[in-house]
Amino acid sequence: MSQWEEHVDRGRLARIATLEQLLEVYERTVIEQSASLYEERHQLTLKKNLLSSQGEASIDGILSVSVDGRILFMNRRFGELWDIQPPVGGGLSYRDALDAMASSSSESAEDFQSRATVADDAERRDELTLSDGRILERYTAPIIDDEVGLLGRVWHFRDVTKSKRNLRLREEFIASVSHELRTPLTSIRGALDLMAAGVVGDVSPEALALVKTARTNCERLSRLIDDVLDIERIEAGRMLLRLGPLELESVAERSIEAMKPYGSELGVHFSLENSAPGGVVCGDGDRLIQVMENLLSNAAKYSHHAGEVRVGIERRGTFLRVTVTDRGCGIPQELQDRIFERFTPREAGDTPKRTGTGLGLSIARAIVEHHRGTIDFESTPGEGSTFYFSLPEYRAELEDLVG
Numbered sequence: 035m036s037q038w039e040e041h042v043d044r045g046r047l048a049r050i051a052t053l054e055q056l057l058e059v060y061e062r063t064v065i066e067q068s069a070s071l072y073e074e075r076h077q078l079t080l081k082k083n084l085l086s087s088q089g090e091a092s093i094d095g096i097l098s099v100s101v102d103g104r105i106l107f108m109n110r111r112f113g114e115l116w117d118i119q120p121p122v123g124g125g126l127s128y129r130d131a132l133d134a135m136a137s138s139s140s141e142s143a144e145d146f147q148s149r150a151t152v153a154d155d156a157e158r159r160d161e162l163t164l165s166d167g168r169i170l171e172r173y174t175a176p177i178i179d180d181e182v183g184l185l186g187r188v189w190h191f192r193d194v195t196k197s198k199r200n201l202r203l204r205e206e207f208i209a210s211v212s213h214e215l216r217t218p219l220t221s222i223r224g225a226l227d228l229m230a231a232g233v234v235g236d237v238s239p240e241a242l243a244l245v246k247t248a249r250t251n252c253e254r255l256s257r258l259i260d261d262v263l264d265i266e267r268i269e270a271g272r273m274l275l276r277l278g279p280l281e282l283e284s285v286a287e288r289s290i291e292a293m294k295p296y297g298s299e300l301g302v303h304f305s306l307e308n309s310a311p312g313g314v315v316c317g318d319g320d321r322l323i324q325v326m327e328n329l330l331s332n333a334a335k336y337s338h339h340a341g342e343v344r345v346g347i348e349r350r351g352t353f354l355r356v357t358v359t360d361r362g363c364g365i366p367q368e369l370q371d372r373i374f375e376r377f378t379p380r381e382a383g384d385t386p387k388r389t390g391t392g393l394g395l396s397i398a399r400a401i402v403e404h405h406r407g408t409i410d411f412e413s414t415p416g417e418g419s420t421f422y423f424s425l426p427e428y429r430a431e432l433e434d435l436v437g
């Protein structure tokens with residue numbers, strides 16, 4: 035082989051080696067890419083399975099539909115609720131599903147169809163009654179992809195028949211029990227008043243004392259019925275407030291006036307100081323007086339004889355704060371965390387004047403919170419307690435709205 039031929043041969047060999055190296059690199063890349071593609075496909079399958087099993091695990095009947103009216107997903111519960119059996123192998127159209135649903139609903143077909151449009155981006159929640167009497171909660175929301183935009187709409191249907199019936203039964207029960215209790219109570223009270231007035235003949239001082247006790251207990255029972263009804267309203271989210279501008283000073287004065295006789299019975303005097311004149315809140319007068327009366331009655335109940343209960347009103351930023359301070363027995367440490375819970379028990383050994391149902395503070399808190407306020411207390415056992423509640427000042431609220 036000539037020198038020239040040897041040179042050409044070496045060049046070829048070098049190129050072949052380079053090509054071989056390149057091939058190796060390509061081979062590695064192809065293997066790596068197909069492994070990652072395989073992994074991605076695996077993850078996608080997992081995600082798809084997870085989504086559909088999550089949909090199947092829901093207590094709601096779910097139906098999702100694409101913008102062009104194709105059913106994207108439909109779980110078994112949906113079929114059970116609406117008594118729709120999709121044909122084997124799929125193939126149920128949205129139109130067929132809608133027709134079947136409209137025929138089971140007590141809404142007119144047009145109403146039902148108009149609520150079933152896919153192409154808007156509103157979120158809606160309502161209830162519908164089926165022709166067999168079942169009540170379904172209906173929630174619908176658009177399915178929106180961050181990049182693509184509106185993809186379709188999803189509907190959730192939940193059978194709430196049982197809970198609705200229970201709620202109605204409970205409301206009827208409470209209403210009739212409170213009526214059944216109130217009616218005889220009114221007649222007992224009337225009869226006692228007539229006796230005390232001597233309408234049915236002279237009453238001895240001993241008998242009069244008994245009549246008075248019976249009268250006081252009638253009032254207690256009547257307050258208890260009111261409290262139970264209040265608790266019921268709070269739980270059902272039906273505590274309605276008749277709101278209007280109210281001068282807090284006058285609320286405090288009226289409450290003190292109303293509680294004076296109760297205070298005198300227990301030998302406790304109420305006084306109003308630092309009353310922030312002109313301080314107005316947007317509130318329901320009767321309800322705020324109810325809060326004050328409970329705080330005042332508590333303060334009196336847990337004060338010593340000849341005790342003084344001081345009421346104050348002060349401005350704190352955009353809030354007005356009412357405080358009720360007593361120098362009574364205070365609240366035991368172990369009770370302090372539970373004071374706003376219902377039926378908070380008082381330790382044995384208390385004097386009889388300290389009777390109560392343990393509902394007052396929980397109702398007071400609900401009322402204050404419905405006014406967008408807060409209520410709390412500070413207490414040193416053996417030294418006394420200060421209860422305070424804060425409400426947004428009316429002017430500040432207006433400024434907030436304007437600003």
Ligand SMILES: Nc1ncnc2c1ncn2[C@@H]1O[C@H](COP(=O)(O)OP(=O)(O)OP(=O)(O)O)[C@@H](O)[C@H]1O
Nearest residue numbers: 332333336364365380390391392393394395396419
């Ligand atoms: N000023 C106070 N001093 C000491 N203890 C108090 C005071 N205020 C409330 N408590 C304690 O908190 C408990 C709950 O008060 P709450 O007003 O809710 O119920 P109540 O007064 O016992 O009954 P009700 O108000 O329903 O007639 C009381 O039973 C008492 O133990």
Ligand SMILES: [Mg+2]
Nearest residue numbers: 328332390394
């Ligand atoms: Mg009370």
